[in-house]
Amino acid sequence: MQYKNLGRSGLKVSQLSxxxxxxxxxxxxxxxxxxxxQCCRDHGVNFFDxxxxxxxGRAEEIMGQAIRELGWRRSxxxxxxxxxxxxxxxxDKGLSSKHLVEGTHASLRRLDMDYVDVLLCHRPDAATPIEETVRAMNRIIxxxxxxxxxxxxxxxxxxxxxxxxxxxxxxxxxxxxQPEYNLLTRHKSDLEVSVALSEVESEYxxxxxTYGLGLTTWSPLASGVLTGKYSKGNIPSDSRFALDNYKNLASRSLIDDVLAKVKGLKLIAxxxxxxxxxxxxAWCASNPNVSTVITGATKESQILENLKALEVLPLLTPDVLEKIEAVVQSKPKRQESYR
Incomplete structure (x- = not known):
């Protein structure tokens, strides 16, 4: 496992998390x-989101209890x-000083920890002055x-x-x-252009x-679409798209344009x-501004397969990257002022 600094900070995070x-x-x-x-830790992963x-809140409770029972050293x-x-x-929502402080206390109780290493504002809050949010986050630190x-x-x-x-x-x-970032991010629909890819490769x-911003990117497999396991009308029963809460996401993701791109990428793979x-x-991790790529898995075998992506990085030559771009056609144009 390789470790990278989280942006310009001194914090070291595993390249995959x-x-x-x-x-x-x-x-x-x-x-x-x-x-x-435990499988993650055995292979050098140190960042958990x-x-x-x-x-x-149950996810925090489970992670906290699991770490406590595993007996790991917090540091x-x-x-x-x-x-x-x-x-x-x-x-109970937003980025007010009240919710940020109370929400931090609640998260720490669920995690059964004295502190978290990194605390993120999960979305922007137009109803709260940015100065209030900045002050609250500094108070927490x-x-x-x-x-x-x-x-x-x-x-x-x-x-x-x-x-x-x-x-x-x-x-x-x-x-x-922490943006969404993957090869298909800009192809959710003809009318919806995701902020994430254009932000990561252009706006940011x-x-x-200037600020030493680092990235902890999520959904590198586009909720599993980039595994190639989905096809038109085929949703495996043990996949996330089979969950009631994610059926709408499945209907938006498994469209002909996306599946055609997955087929083209499969040929390159x-x-x-x-x-x-x-x-x-590996494509996500190859971006030098990405500090860590957050992966998800329900089986140890999936974790092991994901971690092998680091071995694919040397294969991403300029020629291969051009082939990938020819399939997905998602590379945003840089604005003149950013060149």
Missing amino acids: YGAWVTFGNQLDVKEAKALL NAEVYAN DLVISTKLFWGGSGPN DKGWAFYWGTSEWTAQQITEAWAAAQRLDLIGPIVE LPLYD DELEVPLSQLAI
């Missing part, structure tokens, strides 16, 4: 979680969680409840505004952003150098004699 979204609390309980987490909203781990959706009350803070699914402009407020107040700005460009899933994860 594991996230609890969908799996913990929806598909897996503590016993299964322990086996998966969560959020207060995952399985309505060996980098734990990340995210705040925004904490409940149904008017102050000052109290030792988190070491670093960042954002998830924020635009470049919003991150820049947060940094401007932090610098004006002589406070710490967000060191990391000045932020990497076959030429390289590697699984499509490994090719897709």
Whole structure:
């Protein structure tokens, strides 16, 4: 396993990591979680991602209990969680100082930890002044409840505004952003162009150098579409698209345009004699601004296969990358001011 700095910080994170979204609390309980987490640790993974909203808090409880029962040394781990959706009350969501502080306390109770390493604002909050959010995140760091803070699914402009407020107040700005990032991100529909890919490869460009922004990207396999296991009308019973909460996502994802691109990518993977899933994860990890790629899995065999993506990185020559781009045609054009 290779370890990279989280942006310009001194924090080292494994190049591939594991996230609890969908799996913990929806598909897996503590016993299964322990086996998966141990498999990750056995292969050098040290970064584990969560959020207060995952399985309505159950995902944090499972991760915390599993880590406690495994008896790991806390300093060996980098734990990340995210705040925004904490409940149904008017102050249980958003990025107000009240919710961020109370939400942090609640997450730490569920995780049974004194601190998280990285705390993220799960979405931007138009109803809360950015200065209030920046002050609250710094208070959390000052109290030792988190070491670093960042954002998830924020635009470049919003991150820049947060940094401007932090610098004006002589406070710490967000060191990391967690966007969705994969080969199919821009092809959800003809009318919906995802922010993530254009942000990562174009809009964020000045932020990497100016603020030392790092990325912890999620959904490298596009919710499993880039494994090649889905086809028109075929949804395996043990897949996430078979879950009631994700059937709408399946109907939006498994369209002819997407499946045609998956077929083309599968041909490239076959030429390289590697699984499509490994090719897709390696492509994400090959971006030098990505600190870690968050993967998900419900089986140890899936974790082992995902981790082998690191062996595919040397195969991503310029010629191979051009072939990939010819299939997906998703590379955003850089704005003139960013060149």
